[in-house]
Amino acid sequence: MSNKCNRLVDVGRRQFMRGGAFAVAGAAAATVTSAPAQASPANAQLDYPSNRLANIADLAVNEPMDIEYPDADSPGILLKLGEAVEGGAGPDGNIVAYSVLCPHKGWYLTYSAEDRSLNCPGHFSRFDAEVGGQQIWGHATQNLPQFTLRVDAKGDIYAEGCSDLIFGRPSNVL
């Protein structure tokens, strides 16, 4: 994990949100223990923590904020784009959040404010932050895991799910 690029986020805006850590541990215990001798019902979908990431007021356009979701070992960014995008959250439909572990080999992606892309310094893959994390070019076999966001009446932004498997884990909730 030593290759994280410091350019990932403006250092002055760096924030780490740790509110969901306990919920994560609980979910892990509930879903991925080894199979008991007697069959017992398991939930058909993962229980994701609902983690408050930030308030809309904390975000400036095209300045990504570091986040961690669904747990502290899974880094991501929360980003307010200049205009509404498909799948964007918030009253203006312009807020998105993605995992920043490249789904090719797990290198930390860096954000290019110039063309609002996420780039892998290891093998040159690129993902479009404005098109749902679509891989523009690269080696990954999926697009960037996108976090499901909910924005409440106060403008608080919560992550509550994820579209794709995050690099380096067999389950998004460990």
Next chain:
Amino acid sequence: MAYKRQIDRLPIPPADAKVQNVTCHYCIVGCGYKAYTWPRNKQGTLENNAFGINLGEQQPADGTWLAPSMYNMVRQNGQDVHLAVVPDHECVVNSGLASIRGARMAENRPSRVTGTQQQRLSDPLVWRNGVWQPTTWNDALDLVARVTAKIVNEYGEDELVVSMFDHGGSAGGYENTWATGKLYFDSMKVKNCRIHNRPAYNSEVHSSRDMGVGELNYSYSDYEVTDTIFMIGANSLETQTNLFLNHMVPGLRNGAKFIMVDPRRTVTVNAAEEVAGKDNVLHLAITPGTDMALFNALLTYIVDNGWTDNDFIAASTFQGGEAVAEGSSQPAGLGSLNYAMQTCRTSIEEAAGICGVDAADIVKAAEWIAKPHDDGARRKCVTAYEKGIIWGNDNYRTIGALVNISLATGNIGREGGGCCRLGGHQEGYYRPSDAHVGRPAEYVDQLLIKGGGKVYHVWACDHYKTTLNASQFKRVLKKRSDMVKEAMDAAAGGTREELVDAIVGAVNAGGIFVVDVDIIHSQIGQNAHVLLPACESNEMNLTSMNGERRMRLSERYMDPFGNSKPDCLIAAGVAQHMEAALRDLGNDAYADQFKGYDWETEEDAFMDGYNAGNPEVTYERLRAMGNNGVQEPVAGYENGQLVGTPRLYADGNFDRHGRDDKKALFCAAQWRGYAAAGKAREAENHNFFVNNVRANIFWQNQFLDQDSDFVQDRFPYPFIEMNAADMADLGISAGDLIEITNENGATQGMAYPTDTAKRGQVAMVFGSPAGSQGNVVNPGVSELILPEYKLTFGNVRKLADAPPQARAVSFKSKEYKA
């Protein structure tokens, strides 16, 4: 919005999962993977699993991870099993790296459980009563053999036309090239045959071979220790991905310079600049098709500055002037360096004018290739080339001019050297002699277009997507095929004899009976009459070699889909039914030629072919050599290991031409402008150079990728990279459907604005099912019938506004942004 898999957890391979060796069956690099299979009702745990790591912890960068695309559920010995195909960290080829192609091997398997690749053919199909009807192997092969036998028996083997793979990896491989080769070149002497990607049965690098230099002569490790990587007409980050990442990048980090010759700036140039720094990367963006003039100027400058390797030239190359004269089947004379220089001599200024690049940059390239180090030590240079010149202008002389440079600088057979094609598929050629085909070989597409041939056997080729002059080829073959379909429809309800007579009557009236062996119902397969379902690598055991001649056994880990079979066993079935049919026709002597196919398995075919010529090499020994295999030629078997050959010509003896003196020859490469018929006129009369390019996300003509939501979501239409100013002039916006037209036909794609695209040049992805670039490639070929897909010119117009699927995709630059 981008395609989401909506998969957020996967089964865990248990510690006792079965593990098998897999060589990726897509590109020539042949990365090593491990296939884990385990029973459907079992799974591992976070702590106790096949990977031997704690999966409850977030894995670090480059750590082991099972991506959703690496997982599936398939049939193995009749049971559903979980399948995980993950890159092998111990394989020296890829060191744990996976490409966007190889990492999708598992999900590209047919599965009745997960629903993947249901386009795969499961049973033979026969055109019957106006539709495709599934049937048994016996029924389908009987029809194939009775029609084929009647035609070759009565009209001769020249009436049987064959298209067949000649490579390894997906389709092909030593087992399958041997079986098809035995059928068509031993039991028969079929002359009218062609290879999957070119309209004749020929080498793509005749000149290199005639000069004594086999085209795959190095080890990939040579890139790591060289002084300069000289790449021409190739885009390795896209098309030999892990060769670039795992061998060329370390070379660049070790200080190697990088020279790229390509009219188009690519992601390979961008990545080389990121790794080596712009000062150490030289991109010569030459005028399309002028490579030979550049090579001749480089050679001249190197010779005139005394940077040649004179000891090597004296010891290993021909000294006596002309060795082989130019002739009808010999496009250029071959001989000593001095002999070649009489033709090749080209000044830097002359080349700069022809190629449209700065004279200073040509000098810089010559220095990077050959100027000795300050201490006087010779420079090491790896030369690597591919379709840009193989499918470009004047194939024979151009490749010859390039090999000249490597020979003159002593860069073949030595560490840090090599002069190699980069390749597309893996290799896996083992066939009886093809000498009866002749040189130049028959131009089979033209033969078919002119009404030649009565029966056509097609093996894993989809020329409708990939051949040149494709518009006309499709029109004519469809028309001829439909004549036979109508005759078969009219004979409905009759006996087998009546059906065969109806087909023979139709082919004698100008029709053609088409048999297509493939894994899917391809586009050319729509105009077949019998479809025979083949299986892929890992649904059978398959041997191939990669671009450094590394041979591996890629093991069978699942059953063939439905009733499909390995190509080698299909070929054996055709042969056995041919024997029976010829006996029924009363020609016992002919029938006897089809004996010797009593194979039960693909290993039997391997033993009958490859092993007969290479007795040390067996499945058991290859299995023991694992994913690192052995580099051919195999020199022996010692201490339980096959002994390979890391590099060809290390002893300075060159033998690919078969000359007794084992001296390499130089090529008298005469620059003649655009040499093939119609190219110069086409260039003059159209506004755009239409480049034919590849993308890493697609494997070849997308035969499996066309069924991948992930792939088709990214490029719902074939992309055509285009300069924004050209787009503005023509009223074209990003994603608009556009048409490329010329005298040969038209094709369509999706405009992809590209800031690095030169004005007047577009780059269209090759082989798309939604728009064949081959439609606009003219029929002009070189003397030895090499197609020039790369040298195409056309006009561009808008067809329609961007459709919804195209509006939803990213049109940003493909180049990495730090």
